[in-house]
Amino acid sequence: MSAIAAPRPVFPFSAIIGQEEMKLALLLNVIEPRIGGVMIMGDRGTGKSTTIRALVDLLPLIAVVKDDPYNSDPERYELMSEEVRLRKQRGETLEVVYRPLPLVDLPLGATEDRVCGTIDIEKALSEGIKAFEPGLLAKANRGILYVDEVNLLDDHLVDVLLDAAASGVNTVEREGISIRHPARFVLVGSGNPEEGELRPQLLDRFGMSVEVHTVKNPRQRVQIVRERSTFEEDPVHFHQKYKDQQEALRQRLVCAQKKLSHVTISDELQLQIAEICGELDVDGLRGDLVLNFSARALTALEERDTVTAQDVERVAVPSLRHRLRKDPLETIDSGYKVLKVLRRVMGLPEAS
Structure with a gap:
């Protein structure tokens, strides 16, 4: 064999x-x-x-119920298949595996x-x-x-x-x-x-x-090529080289997931987010929600408890740029437009 x-x-x-x-x-x-x-x-x-x-x-x-085709969570009902939920309610012991x-x-x-x-x-x-x-x-x-x-x-x-x-x-x-x-x-x-x-x-x-975008800096391009070549030659050794960094980042993510429910965002910041989305003429409330969610996630990732204006600024462009209405005559980049409105509403200094 x-x-x-x-x-x-x-x-x-x-x-x-x-x-x-x-x-x-x-x-x-x-x-x-x-x-x-x-x-x-x-x-x-x-x-x-x-x-x-x-x-x-x-x-x-992640923990999943063995032989379940839906990767059902053994504890959370909303992440269980109907069959697993019924088994759980009957008091059956669910065999758990980690995948x-x-x-x-x-x-x-x-x-x-x-x-x-x-x-x-x-x-x-x-x-x-x-x-x-x-x-x-x-x-x-x-x-x-x-x-x-x-x-x-x-x-x-x-x-x-x-x-x-x-x-x-x-x-x-x-x-x-x-x-x-x-x-x-x-x-x-x-x-x-x-x-x-x-x-x-x-x-x-x-x-x-x-x-x-494609990296333009020559030194960075050379560094990328070298790293990729080293990985291709000996992927096991290359992975070992980054083992500590990988584990540190993994722990940051786990801690952030646990901390997220304790992160707060002030009423003032939420009003400013609403004003930003309104001034950018964003349809619906999805932009407001995503900007709130992403700012809180960033705060949790950085192991803090309270969202700041700088957190909102860092996630505003990816959260809103694709929600702006297309104007064929518009010459301003959508990301720059988002930041310009945000900084004015929040009283932040213009980028140099």
């Missing part, structure tokens, strides 16, 4: 150079999933996929059945049971659902993903039979704007939007 090869180490999150906005947005979504995911737009070859996979490798293992956080890739050619799952009508009618084959949304529960080139995905599939991401539940209905299961995941999309943009109403459903 041949031995099973150990999985190849993933490029460490702590070793990724640059792209600070993207890294911070991903970390904040892990701390506070209610932010609503991240849309990453930028040039090819800027480390989008590498960073997402590195993030999952960084995160601690890495799920990372599910959604291929561009996926069908709706592949994404949502399918109901076997014939079996349901003949045997009187709800025969359900779980899809990608079930596998992504409590994890990350990653859609590369999301701007090329069929609109109806994007609608399905965003509805599930917003509600935390996937519902499949066919011939009068309905199946519901938990589908709480962080939705991460990436794409190249040269290949087309997302419809504004869909882009708005992503909590944060970040832009990544």
Whole structure:
């Protein structure tokens, strides 16, 4: 019997150079999933996929009910499948195993059945049971659902993903039979704007939007190439080199998740956030919510108890830039426009 090869180490999150906005947005979504995911737009070859996979490798293992296809949490009812919930209510002892956080890739050619799952009508009618084959949304529960080139995905599939991401539940209905299961995941999309943009109403459903650009600094480019080459030559040794940094960041995330519920934001800051969103003519209240959630997550990550104006400033651009109405005659960058309004409302000095 041949031995099973150990999985190849993933490029460490702590070793990724640059792209600070993207890294911070991903970390904040892990701390506070209610932010609503991240849309990453930028040039090819800027480390989008590498960073997402590195993030999952960084995160601690999660407790799941053994042999459950939905990665059910053994303690939290809202993260349990219906079957596990009933077993829990009957007082059964649930066998628990620890697994890495799920990372599910959604291929561009996926069908709706592949994404949502399918109901076997014939079996349901003949045997009187709800025969359900779980899809990608079930596998992504409590994890990350990653859609590369999301701007090329069929609109109806994007609608399905965003509805599930917003509600935390996937519902499949066919011939009068309905199946519901938990589908709480962080939705991460990436794409190249040269290949087309997302419809504004869909882009708005992503909590944060970040832009990544090719590094121009020659010294930084050389450093990136060297690090990548070293990793390719000996990934195990390279991973060992960053072991302490990875563990320190992992502990920061765990502490931040625990601390989040104790972080406070003043009424004055919340009013200023509302004024900023109003002046930027942001539709709805999603921008207000995301800015509140992300500022609190940043405060927790930095091990503080109270949100400051500087915290709001640091997360305002990725939280709001994609919610501004497009004006073809506008020459000001959307990120600069967000900061200009924010600094005026909050009385912060203009950047030099």
